[in-house]
Amino acid sequence: xxxxxxxxxAAYVGFWTDxxxxxxxxxxxxxxxxxxxxxLLAFLAVLVGLSANRSWKIWRLTLLAPxxxxxxxxxxxxxxxxxxxxxxxxxxxxxxxxxxxFTSQGPVNGGDRLKTIFAAILALGHMLCFLxxxxxTSQVVVGREVTSRITPTCGQWxxxxxxxxxGLISSPDAYVETELRTNRTIDADNYxxxxxxxxxxxxxxxxxxxxxxxxxxxxxxxxxCPFAAEICKNGTNSAFEMDTGEISLSDLGIxxxxxxxxxxxxxxxxxxxxxxxxxxGISNSSNxxxxxxxxxxxxxxxxxxxxxxxxxxxxxxxxxxxGYQLDSAEILSSTFNRSTPLLTHRGKSxxxxxxxxxxxxxxxxxxxxPWFSIHQPxxxxxxxxxxxxxxxxxxxxxILNILACDEQVQLCSAFSNQCTEWRPLTVIExxxxxxxxxxxxxxxxxxYNETYSAFQxxxxxxxxxxxxxxxxxxxxxxxxxxxxxxxGVQFRLQEEQWKVELRxxxxxxxxxxxxxxxxxxxxxxGLNETKxxxxxxxxxxxMLEYCGRVKFRSSDHTSMSALGIGLILALSILLxxxxxxxxxxxxxxxxxxxxxxxxxMQSLALFYELERIKPE
Numbered sequence: 001x002x003x004x005x006x007x008x009x010a011a012y013v014g015f016w017t018d019x020x021x022x023x024x025x026x027x028x029x030x031x032x033x034x035x036x037x038x039x040l041l042a043f044l045a046v047l048v049g050l051s052a053n054r055s056w057k058i059w060r061l062t063l064l065a066p067x068x069x070x071x072x073x074x075x076x077x078x079x080x081x082x083x084x085x086x087x088x089x090x091x092x093x094x095x096x097x098x099x100x101x102f103t104s105q106g107p108v109n110g111g112d113r114l115k116t117i118f119a120a121i122l123a124l125g126h127m128l129c130f131l132x133x134x135x136x137t138s139q140v141v142v143g144r145e146v147t148s149r150i151t152p153t154c155g156q157w158x159x160x161x162x163x164x165x166x167g168l169i170s171s172p173d174a175y176v177e178t179e180l181r182t183n184r185t186i187d188a189d190n191y192x193x194x195x196x197x198x199x200x201x202x203x204x205x206x207x208x209x210x211x212x213x214x215x216x217x218x219x220x221x222x223x224x225c226p227f228a229a230e231i232c233k234n235g236t237n238s239a240f241e242m243d244t245g246e247i248s249l250s251d252l253g254i255x256x257x258x259x260x261x262x263x264x265x266x267x268x269x270x271x272x273x274x275x276x277x278x279x280x281g282i283s284n285s286s287n288x289x290x291x292x293x294x295x296x297x298x299x300x301x302x303x304x305x306x307x308x309x310x311x312x313x314x315x316x317x318x319x320x321x322x323g324y325q326l327d328s329a330e331i332l333s334s335t336f337n338r339s340t341p342l343l344t345h346r347g348k349s350x351x352x353x354x355x356x357x358x359x360x361x362x363x364x365x366x367x368x369x370p371w372f373s374i375h376q377p378x379x380x381x382x383x384x385x386x387x388x389x390x391x392x393x394x395x396x397x398x399i400l401n402i403l404a405c406d407e408q409v410q411l412c413s414a415f416s417n418q419c420t421e422w423r424p425l426t427v428i429e430x431x432x433x434x435x436x437x438x439x440x441x442x443x444x445x446x447x448y449n450e451t452y453s454a455f456q457x458x459x460x461x462x463x464x465x466x467x468x469x470x471x472x473x474x475x476x477x478x479x480x481x482x483x484x485x486x487x488g489v490q491f492r493l494q495e496e497q498w499k500v501e502l503r504x505x506x507x508x509x510x511x512x513x514x515x516x517x518x519x520x521x522x523x524x525x526g527l528n529e530t531k532x533x534x535x536x537x538x539x540x541x542x543m544l545e546y547c548g549r550v551k552f553r554s555s556d557h558t559s560m561s562a563l564g565i566g567l568i569l570a571l572s573i574l575l576x577x578x579x580x581x582x583x584x585x586x587x588x589x590x591x592x593x594x595x596x597x598x599x600x601m602q603s604l605a606l607f608y609e610l611e612r613i614k615p616e
Contacts, residue, residue, distance in 0.1 A: 047569075051130070052130035060093075074112055075107070076108050090127035094124055098120065140568070142561050144558065156520065159174060159180060181472060184516070189474075189511075191511045194207060210515075211551055212514065214510075215514065219242055240499055241268070242502065249458065253552055264458050265412060266510070271403070278341075282298055283297040297314060303336040311329050328353060334426065349424050351404065353405075353468065355400055364489070364491060372396075376395040403502065415436065428463060461520070465512050465516075
């Protein structure tokens with residue numbers, strides 16, 4: 001059974017325009033399955049071979065001109081005329097010319113010898129040109145790039161039931177939402193591990209499927225902390241900024257007329273912050289009878305109001321696990337009001353929190369990392385003897401360690417050299433694209449709608465690319481530091497480990513954008529459609545047409561230049577039609593003597609003349 005690669009069933013077979021290669025003419029492409037493409041290429045190669053023979057007939061007619069007069073004056077000229085008339089291919093002509101010095105029966109002067117050499121060179125050149133043309137027919141293949149078709153299941157699939165941020169479950173079937181989110185995060189994480197520069201796997205995935213193997217970003221260190229100065233651990237200039245710069249929509253695989261000129265930009269500004277300002281309650285044995293001596297529960301709240309609830313986290317610190325407890329939260333600007341210390345002056349944005357409890361982890365040395373702040377010595381008592389056993393170990397300085405990331409996206413255009421204001425990742429709303437379109441374009445015109453729709457594809461897929469979603473609900477599996485964790489002992493941390501983690505999560509967020517756009521082409525595999533719905537189909541049906549604008553690479557398909565195929569067909573037909581020019585010339589009075597002589601040099605005519613036999 002042949003293997004089907006991702007997206008293979010959604011690839012469009014037929015003619016389409018690849019806007020990365022040009023407009024309707026230069027970008028015209030034909031995509032076929034590999035077997036059909038091989039047949040077409042073989043046909044084109046054979047067609048070029050047939051055209052070579054037809055072309056040579058035109059040249060043979062033309063070559064009579066150097067040998068003036070219908071009655072050649074020398075034997076060599078007559079020999080050349082006979083060869084040109086009866087050798088249908090350049091190979092046969094060339095062979096006959098090469099044998100002529102050994103078979104000629106008459107004297108040869110210098111001029112005839114030069115004409116023979118010229119004819120041989122011309123035949124050789126003609127043969128080599130068409131041999132090269134036959135080989136170069138393969139150059140009509142432009143690669144494995146294909147565009148998607150509009151499949152019955154294309155769009156964005158979501159659960160019919162939701163799990164609210166408060167932890168409330170609207171239905172037992174709400175697990176579908178968690179499954180979809182987690183699967184998408186894991187897919188993006190696997191892609192980063194295999195295909196991004198910071199990946200640590202052996203490139204086992206198909207890293208060539210997406211139009212860009214990976215998206216790059218630049219880092220800015222020691223930037224201004226976007227939050228209140230009193231909660232930034234290392235001061236006001238302690239933040240770490242990751243900024244993609246302008247990434248063209250064509251790099252995301254969006255096949256639109258203006259994809260190369262349109263771009264988006266994503267940035268996350270992150271800082272390690274203190275957890276104490278968000279501590280809103282402590283429970284112990286004095287106010288909670290269910291707790292024993294020394295047991296306590298702490299509550300942390302990060303918003304002031306929302307949909308009838310706040311984003312809070314509750315932690316119990318009397319039972320230590322031999323590992324990290326890692327959690328994330330996404331505070332959307334459209335839904336929640338942040339706690340005062342988390343407010344920023346950077347305009348509208350979304351907030352990601354990554355919360356780590358590492359009290360059950362032992363470290364072999366101290367670390368000054370703001371998120372992995374490790375200085376507390378740990379002592380272990382053996383039996384009744386008060387003695388330390390094993391090497392010196394250290395623990396975390398803070399009960400909770402929090403990374404807060406202020407996240408925004410921006411849309412840009414090379415037409416106007418302008419960008420929109422920074423906006424939250426999750427706000428998908430109508431916006432005025434006029435500052436981003438080509439000059440002299442009217443609102444709601446075809447060009448305007450082309451620009452607007454291309455950006456809508458981005459906005460509908462960038463909304464799930466937060467740092468919080470890169471962590472997801474995977475716990476310690478999302479930590480790069482966990483690679484050096486064994487049985488509760490952290491053997492090493494890299495320099496500025498908090499930035500190592502953020503770099504990786506930011507890369508996962510970019511990979512998620514790439515894969516979300518690719519995943520538009522068909523529903524997730526194994527999805528139970530009775531418990532999920534196509535959001536585009538039910539809520540924004542106008543978006544379904546965008547399913548046919550996703551460009552990717554398919555190992556099962558071959559794309560060819562329609563312009564190249566058209567030129568080969570046109571030239572071949574032109575040469576074949578031109579090879580019958582003798583029939584046209586023979587209809588004119590001035591051409592009849594020439595064609596009569598041409599026909600008289602045909603091999604059968606010469607045979608009949610030799611034998612004095614006339615055809616019936």
